[in-house]
Amino acid sequence: MTTGMPAAGSGVRATWSHWVDEAVRPRLRIIRLMPSGGVGPVVLLAVLNIVLGLLPVAFVVATSVLVGEVPAAVAGGVGSEAWDRLIAVFLLAAAVFLLTQLLTPVNNAVGQRMRRRVDSALRDEAMALMLRPVGIGPLEDQRTLDELSEAVRAFDREWGTPGQACVGMLGLVARYTRLLVLVVVIGSTVGWPAALAVAAAVLAFRYGQRGGLRKYSRVWREVVGKQREVAYLHGVTMTDAAAKEIRVFGLSGWLADRYVAAWEAVRDPYERARRRVYLAPYLVLTALGLLLAGGSTVHAAQLAATGRVSLTALALGVQAIVLAISLGGYYPEADTSTQYAMLALTALRRLRDRLGELDGEQPPPGRAEVPAGTPSTALAFDRVGFHYPGSDRAVLDGVDLELPAGLCTAVVGVNGAGKTTLVKLLGRLYEPTSGAVRADGVDIAEFDPVLWRRRIGVIFQDFVRYELTAAENIALGAPHVPVDRAVVLRVAERAGIADALLALPGGLDTPLSRAYPGGTDLSGGQWQRIAIARALYALEAGATVLVLDEPTAALDVRAEVAFFDRFVELTRGVTSLLISHRFSSVRRADHIVVLDGGRVVERGSHDELVAADGRYARLFALQAERFARGLDVEADDVPDGTREVNR
Numbered sequence: 001m002t003t004g005m006p007a008a009g010s011g012v013r014a015t016w017s018h019w020v021d022e023a024v025r026p027r028l029r030i031i032r033l034m035p036s037g038g039v040g041p042v043v044l045l046a047v048l049n050i051v052l053g054l055l056p057v058a059f060v061v062a063t064s065v066l067v068g069e070v071p072a073a074v075a076g077g078v079g080s081e082a083w084d085r086l087i088a089v090f091l092l093a094a095a096v097f098l099l100t101q102l103l104t105p106v107n108n109a110v111g112q113r114m115r116r117r118v119d120s121a122l123r124d125e126a127m128a129l130m131l132r133p134v135g136i137g138p139l140e141d142q143r144t145l146d147e148l149s150e151a152v153r154a155f156d157r158e159w160g161t162p163g164q165a166c167v168g169m170l171g172l173v174a175r176y177t178r179l180l181v182l183v184v185v186i187g188s189t190v191g192w193p194a195a196l197a198v199a200a201a202v203l204a205f206r207y208g209q210r211g212g213l214r215k216y217s218r219v220w221r222e223v224v225g226k227q228r229e230v231a232y233l234h235g236v237t238m239t240d241a242a243a244k245e246i247r248v249f250g251l252s253g254w255l256a257d258r259y260v261a262a263w264e265a266v267r268d269p270y271e272r273a274r275r276r277v278y279l280a281p282y283l284v285l286t287a288l289g290l291l292l293a294g295g296s297t298v299h300a301a302q303l304a305a306t307g308r309v310s311l312t313a314l315a316l317g318v319q320a321i322v323l324a325i326s327l328g329g330y331y332p333e334a335d336t337s338t339q340y341a342m343l344a345l346t347a348l349r350r351l352r353d354r355l356g357e358l359d360g361e362q363p364p365p366g367r368a369e370v371p372a373g374t375p376s377t378a379l380a381f382d383r384v385g386f387h388y389p390g391s392d393r394a395v396l397d398g399v400d401l402e403l404p405a406g407l408c409t410a411v412v413g414v415n416g417a418g419k420t421t422l423v424k425l426l427g428r429l430y431e432p433t434s435g436a437v438r439a440d441g442v443d444i445a446e447f448d449p450v451l452w453r454r455r456i457g458v459i460f461q462d463f464v465r466y467e468l469t470a471a472e473n474i475a476l477g478a479p480h481v482p483v484d485r486a487v488v489l490r491v492a493e494r495a496g497i498a499d500a501l502l503a504l505p506g507g508l509d510t511p512l513s514r515a516y517p518g519g520t521d522l523s524g525g526q527w528q529r530i531a532i533a534r535a536l537y538a539l540e541a542g543a544t545v546l547v548l549d550e551p552t553a554a555l556d557v558r559a560e561v562a563f564f565d566r567f568v569e570l571t572r573g574v575t576s577l578l579i580s581h582r583f584s585s586v587r588r589a590d591h592i593v594v595l596d597g598g599r600v601v602e603r604g605s606h607d608e609l610v611a612a613d614g615r616y617a618r619l620f621a622l623q624a625e626r627f628a629r630g631l632d633v634e635a636d637d638v639p640d641g642t643r644e645v646n647r
């Protein structure tokens with residue numbers, strides 16, 4: 001028997017703490033957000049709301065007094081004292097009406113201003129949160145993404161933003177103040193039982209609506225991942241990159257089916273929750289509210305019929321009951337936005353916590369300056385091991401690799417060998433899980449990541465094609481220095497793209513996207529040259545290390561050969577790391593390293609590696625054979641070295 005008691009007690013405690021977590025704490029978060037809208041606007045809005053909340057009550061009182069004064073005024077005639085009182089009360093009612101009309105737009109304007117300020121402060125916070133981690137691991141963590149999409153969704157909408165919720169909550173204060181005053185009016189005219197019954201009816205209506213929304217909104221969280229899929233499937237049909245494949249592969253039917261399935265997976269839980277949350281509780285609470293409201297109105301009528309209240313008191317009481325009952329509805333401007341905002345703010349808090357947790361798993365980022373001229377001897381991967389977050393598979397397994405300062409080192413290896421991962425570690429996008437990357441013997445984790453990254457110009461395989469002008473696309477290689485157009489042109493020339501850019505309608509100022517007036521798009525190879533120019537721009541701005549990950553994959557073979565001839569010339573004296581599948585490209589590098597199974601398996605110059613007749617020599621011969629058979633290139637284009645090997 002006794003065992004049931006603690007269980008019941010702990011059940012109540014759990015429900016209570018759940019309610020506090022779901023309904024109280026998020027509201028406090030909204031309140032704490034208000035000062036970011038500016039203290040002045042918040043105070044002004046609070047005052048305006050209270051005044052606007054009370055004006056309808058004043059209007060009801062004035063019109064009721066007006067009704068009560070009519071018999072005496074009619075009996076006294078024009079000019080009588082009662083007539084003057086009637087006119088005065090009428091003018092008062094008119095003034096109240098006019099004031100309401102005047103203050104409402106002012107209230108809206110101040111609310112809009114506050115809303116924008118709160119939302120922009122929060123948007124900045126979400127962006128700063130996601131930019132805070134030194135590496136990119138958190139951006140690939142599913143829990144982080146869920147919280148982020150839920151938090152950010154609130155700003156993507158026109159309604160239901162946290163800023164709107166702040167405004168809505170101040171609006172609620174006004175409504176509840178009005179309810180309180182109306183209850184007092186009802187109590188002092190038709191009696192306190194009726195007043196309390198009306199208050200209970202209003203709260204029952206409100207709970208039916210608002211409490212239902214709170215429970216219903218739990219579904220939003222359950223389906224957030226699925227909703228991302230819906231948004232993705234919708235978005236992918238809109239991008240011109242996917243437009244080609246969708247048509248060529250005939251994917252539209254498949255995509256439509258997949259979209260419908262994902263959408264149904266989101267919609268069905270909503271439908272089920274709607275029936276469960278709204279139907280029965282809503283009907284019960286509404287019936288209770290109607291009973292209480294009806295009872296108090298009948299009570300007021302009985303009082304009037306038996307002559308126990310005056311005409312004025314009856315008019316006032318009945319109007320107050322009607323006005324109070326109208327407060328028992330659903331306030332979209334306050335209820336929907338507070339609910340959405342509560343979820344968004346809770347998600348933002350969880351995002352902050354999650355990023356904190358992930359940060360805690362990493363050593364704190366270093367703060368040291370990077371000495372001038374680093375690296376003066378070498379960059380080195382010192383027994384570096386690495387596996388991606390959430391995976392146990394070692395992508396790098398004790399890599400020892402030295403990039404001598406001022407020389408070009410090439411890394412080759414099959415797909416998935418871990419070449420790009422090396423670049424990510426060099427750029428501190430991830431930290432090694434064992435070992436260290438060192439510059440002149442110093443672990444680069446000790447350097448301030450921002451300062452370290454300024455030392456390296458990196459072009460990734462999947463470099464970004466910014467929808468900006470050509471000049472901006474190049475100058476983004478060093479955003480910390482003012483744009484120097486002479487340098488932009490110089491590096492564009494070196495990358496072999498200057499003539500093509502100058503021939504565009506707006507020259508270097510042409511937007512590189514057809515989505516903008518006067519904009520244009522470039523070919524894959526031309527974009528790759530822009531990316532190379534971006535890296536060269538970083539070098540001009542003080543970077544000392546150049547990393548090119550598959551820099552020429554989109555160039556034709558002739559262009560590639562020309563590029564590498566020039567590349568070696570252009571980067572003489574620069575510490576560079578070159579990653580490529582094409583062995584014909586890397587043969588010009590000072591050192592070549594073969595990566596396989598997460599380790600360095602061969603190293604040396606091209607000639608040394610060919611002479612060693614190992615893995616490099618075999619893969620090189622295989623590619624050379626393809627060239628010679630004309631699979632990749634015309635016979636005339638076969639690079640000299642390739643022919644040599646093929647002989």
Ligand SMILES: Nc1ncnc2c1ncn2[C@@H]1O[C@H](COP(=O)(O)OP(=O)(O)OP(=O)(O)O)[C@@H](O)[C@H]1O
Nearest residue numbers: 140388391395413414415416417418419420421422
């Ligand atoms: N963000 C990631 N999360 C988990 N695993 C990853 C991630 N990025 C890459 N990998 C895995 O790590 C391995 C090495 O990838 P990496 O991109 O470094 O190879 P790569 O040698 O550059 O390949 P490619 O020549 O195809 O570009 C692959 O097996 C890949 O699936």
